[in-house]
């Protein structure tokens with residue numbers, strides 16, 4: 001059976017889940033997305049991409065951006081980044097503020113909203129936020145081998161208008177002295193990284209380096225060194241899905257990252273990268289049909305980091 005057939009079978013298999021779950025409602029522009037959308041794409045070691053369903057339709061990458069921003073921030077700051085953000089699973093909702101108080105403004109890990117705000121601040125460094133955003137976009141375009149990737153500015157505005165909680169998180173972190181840049185500069189970067197529009201196919205391609213120890217197997221270009229790539233995968237496995245990271249590791253067994261737009265990125269080390277998109281979310285904020293699709297995919301391929 002060809003890999004294309006596998007993807008098509010997976011989608012056919014999970015059709016009963018299409019449209020299930022709740023489309024995120026707290027960002028007005030995101031709430032308008034059609035909950036029936038369902039797409040999956042995988043890119044394997046030779047760079048060939050396979051796709052089924054709505055895999056070529058763009059959506060906002062939301063917190064999938066945290067992974068790419070983290071990779072870049074680690075290139076800039078190396079292990080000094082960990083002075084500002086931890087590496088433990090949070091076991092709490094993505095935008096929880098409670099832990100921040102107990103841990104004195106140093107977020108649990110870079111894959112929570114608070115953690116990503118700190119990563120954004122570090123990535124901006126001493127530059128103008130736009131310059132840092134251009135670097136992130138250039139990184140995504142290079143990794144995805146696609147120059148067309150851009151920010152959906154309407155969505156970014158909508159996120160900013162609905163951003164009271166993220167604003168609170170950023171101010172709270174700033175109160176503990178863990179932001180170097182003005183809160184609004186960090187938020188503007190953060191809302192725009194979340195509003196980058198990409199397709200499943202582009203995202204799977206962009207994340208391929210994480211399946212091959214930091215180096216794009218097609219171009220031979222290193223996005224990061226092997227140890228950093230492995231550590232990013234470790235964080236995705238332990239903290240990539242808010243308070244259902246354990247359940248995702250149990251069911252799928254691959255490093256991954258969920259986003260509120262209903263996208264899930266999964267890394268199969270040595271094999272390839274997969275992105276699935278279905279906007280309906282489970283109670284913890286992970287794509288309901290998306291997680292089932294990945295479960296079916298690993299059943300068929302035998303992919304797991306635990307073999």
Ligand code: GLN
Nearest residue numbers: 062063094113194259260
């Ligand atoms: N922009 C979203 C937020 O911070 C991203 C959250 C997510 O995808 N989990 O609210």
